[in-house]
Amino acid sequence: MTTVREIHVAVGVIFREGKVLIARRPDHVHQGGLLEFPGGKVEAGETVQQALVREIFEETGLRIAPEALEPVIEVRHDYGDKRVFLDVWEASSAEGIPEGREGQKVRWVEVGKLADSDFPAANRPIIRALRLPRQYAITGAAAGVEAYLEQLEQALHSAGPELCLLRAPELSDDTYAQLAAWSLESCIANNVKLMLHGAPSLLEQFPGACGLHLPWHQARQHSVRPVSGDYLLAVSCHSAEEIAHATQLQADFITLGPVRPTPSHPGASGMGWNRFQELVAASGVPVYALGGLSLPDIAEARSRGGQGVAGISFWWPST
Numbered sequence: 001m002t003t004v005r006e007i008h009v010a011v012g013v014i015f016r017e018g019k020v021l022i023a024r025r026p027d028h029v030h031q032g033g034l035l036e037f038p039g040g041k042v043e044a045g046e047t048v049q050q051a052l053v054r055e056i057f058e059e060t061g062l063r064i065a066p067e068a069l070e071p072v073i074e075v076r077h078d079y080g081d082k083r084v085f086l087d088v089w090e091a092s093s094a095e096g097i098p099e100g101r102e103g104q105k106v107r108w109v110e111v112g113k114l115a116d117s118d119f120p121a122a123n124r125p126i127i128r129a130l131r132l133p134r135q136y137a138i139t140g141a142a143a144g145v146e147a148y149l150e151q152l153e154q155a156l157h158s159a160g161p162e163l164c165l166l167r168a169p170e171l172s173d174d175t176y177a178q179l180a181a182w183s184l185e186s187c188i189a190n191n192v193k194l195m196l197h198g199a200p201s202l203l204e205q206f207p208g209a210c211g212l213h214l215p216w217h218q219a220r221q222h223s224v225r226p227v228s229g230d231y232l233l234a235v236s237c238h239s240a241e242e243i244a245h246a247t248q249l250q251a252d253f254i255t256l257g258p259v260r261p262t263p264s265h266p267g268a269s270g271m272g273w274n275r276f277q278e279l280v281a282a283s284g285v286p287v288y289a290l291g292g293l294s295l296p297d298i299a300e301a302r303s304r305g306g307q308g309v310a311g312i313s314f315w316w317p318s319t
């Protein structure tokens with residue numbers, strides 16, 4: 001076990017016109033030569049917000065109001081020679097024109113163009129968190145495949161989700177595949193990203209899907225990431241052990257719940273927001289809160305360190 005002290009680092013993601021500000025770390029420092037989001041160590045007696053306001057001004061000349069900062073994700077990472085706790089916050093308003101005040105190059109980049117390999121390893125979940133939406137829409141029950149598709153069309157039009165999971169564990173593999181083919185067409189036409197639910201072979205069958213969501217009983221059968229980095233990988237988790245396994249699989253995000261009791265999982269009691277927060281703090285990947293939640297719960301989920309909410313009832317038409 002490492003005995004190196006963990007360093008609390010305040011990291012700021014500053015948005016302007018859909019782009020984020022990045023800088024290149026000087027060659028001679030830790031993780032030198034790689035790109036970073038501006039920030040630095042939280043000094044004794046400082047809050048993370050105070051540290052961010054100070055570091056961002058010192059490094060870039062931009063002025064940020066502490067109340068404009070919102071939490072993104074907390075990432076703990078052990079580099080071997082250094083252990084960091086990246087406390088990541090975003091700001092969508094900052095005053096001034098940024099300049100590299102410590103000689104570093106700064107520039108604005110679209111989130112979609114951030115590449116993992118250009119950043120320190122600890123930044124991988126940050127980049128995921130910036131790309132993922134606040135809601136993860138999961139399909140619900142329907143009377144049959146055709147009814148299912150009708151409800152999907154209706155839900156896509158009325159709710160307009162960005163990211164959707166085709167979950168239908170009650171269907172046979174063949175029926176699910178039929179539904180996946182139709183749903184994918186519909187999602188692509190509506191500019192919605194579709195995740196498939198089940199075994200990794202689904203992505204060979206449907207390469208146009210954006211990723212695979214492993215139910216826990218599937219996830220536990222794998223010891224390494226079962227899909228390529230070109231796809232998103234998500235895992236359904238319910239405990240610290242399951243989260244640790246999903247992290248080992250290099251999941252891009254997870255769902256965690258039930259936070260509250262929910263009709264789709266009768267008998268399961270909710271873990272509550274405090275337990276959710278504890279588990280999220282130890283996870284290091286974007287986490288959607290799941291179970292008995294609706295869109296107004298997004299604010300609570302984010303204040304607890306989560307990415308947002310996942311669920312059926314907030315978007316799926318009732319039968």
Ligand SMILES: Nc1nc2c([nH]c(=O)n2[C@H]2C[C@H](O)[C@@H](COP(=O)(O)OP(=O)(O)OP(=O)(O)O)O2)c(=O)[nH]1
Nearest residue numbers: 009011030031036037038039040041084120122123
């Ligand atoms: N600012 C920043 N640091 C990051 C990112 N990703 C990442 O792993 N780190 C790590 C690299 C360093 O080990 C640590 C930040 O420490 P630092 O040395 O840059 O902090 P500082 O500006 O307070 O430095 P100094 O006073 O020691 O010069 O966090 C990131 O995106 N931004």
